[in-house]
Amino acid sequence: MRNLGSIELETKRLFLRHFVVEDAKAMFENWASDSENVRYVTWDPHPNPQVTQASIERWLLHYQEENTYKWAICKKEDPKQVIGNISVVSQDPQKEICEVGYILGKNFWGQGIMTEALKAVLHFLLLEVGFKEVQAKYVSLNPASGRVMEKAGMHYLTTLPNAVARKGYIGDQITYTIHSSNL
Template sequence: MKHCGTQRLETNRLILRRYANEDAASMYKNWASDKEVTKFLMWPAHSNQEVSQSVIEDWVNQYSHENYYHWAIVLKENGDEPIGDIAVVNMKEEISMVHIGYCIGRAWWHKGITSEALKAVMHFLFDVVDVNRIESRHDPRNPNSGKVMKKCGMKYEGTLRSADWNNQGICDACYYALLKSER
């Protein structure tokens, strides 16, 4: 892989950019404090803005690493306010694979925004970072997350039973992936 760190990406409606410490209030308000958004995630809803601030400060510090890829999702029509998050949450250098995780504020669900963000990140990872495999997974009780993966061309590879956990406890994990050669 040809690591270059988190780069600013742009689509028709979105800007995907690095987080800044000033994003904590938007993160807390728009998605991190919402138990419905975090229901199928691996981190609990933030209890206050200070938690969001601490998390963002850690992310900002990670940008010094060239193999760190983490974006704030910004809707152009909203100015510079983040409405969601997308990141490489796991990486296996030896097989040139990245695993992507994402979430978006409930006010922006079912508008194609997450799919638009994921497509942009996938193009960047395949074309610039030279990744061979991009994968993601979701709890089968959260089928809309799988619809995002399908819409972006990922292929369903199977469901691992009781192989994962989230805020609902131990769960199954539906895996999707796309190889560079399949684009």
Template sequence: MFPDLTRDDVFRIETRRLWLRWPAAKDRDAILKLAGDPAVSEMLARVPHPLPAPVVDAFLLQARSENAAGSALTLALARRAAPATAIGVVSIEVGPDRMPELGYWLGKPYWGAGLIREAVSSLCHAFFAYAGGTELAASARSVNPASRRVLESCGFQHVGTGLRPFPARGADLPVDRFRLDRRRWQMLESEPAMTEAA
């Protein structure tokens, strides 16, 4: 799914305020603390609470393996001022219906500053511009309007609602489903006001 360009751990995307880089062992403690926060984990399908260290270790190994194979792209978010400190994660991997699917989380101390929108927009750009993507899916729990706003601000269009498995929550939960296709992405890329918004 992803080209050779992204398959080396020196690959990174730089935005105005962030580095999106391969996750590394040094991110373990930050991920444990930030993703393990119930306010974050309760919105995520695969992150249990409490979050055990072996789950984070397995996540880091799997993310790096899939990045190297080009079957997915998972990047840790770090502020440019502190590139060694992870504050969240953004990824594109093959979803249950075999369509590439966007996922993300941001640590609670960093909410409200537009950082996740900046990261999502940049990863979508990489997917369509470098990986030749044609369509990208995403979903957000119906009780998470902030996540919905992120997707809508990045050009995703609402395509319906439904239930989705949330293994870490022990149930299928209601989600809003979204799509972004290449044509819409190209249209948005040609509108500077949309791409420059933080």
């Protein structure tokens, strides 16, 4: 495996780049402060832009590590306006496996943006970095996330019944996977 870090990725419509401190306002407004947008993630809505900025500042420190993979998602027509993020949330380099997570501002849902970003990241992680397998998980109450995984070429792996209990709901944890041999 090669530790390449979060190099800039480009798709037909998107730039995937490092976060910068100046992204805090857009991140706060586009998804981090919205309870509907963060309903199925592990963290709560940010109460103010300062909390969002503090998160970004922590991430900036991690970019110095070669095995950090975290991207701000931006449309090409407005590369300074961050609309979502996608990142490796856990990895086991010895087993050559990692897990990705993602979030997109709800004003950008239903446009194929996350599928496009996920395809680019999967390609990068499997073919450039050298992971043999990439997984992603979602809670059953959020089937749109599963459709993104399917459209990006991932395949169903397993369901853990009632494995996610947070924010007043209980749901199944559904895992999808893709192997380097599938590309």
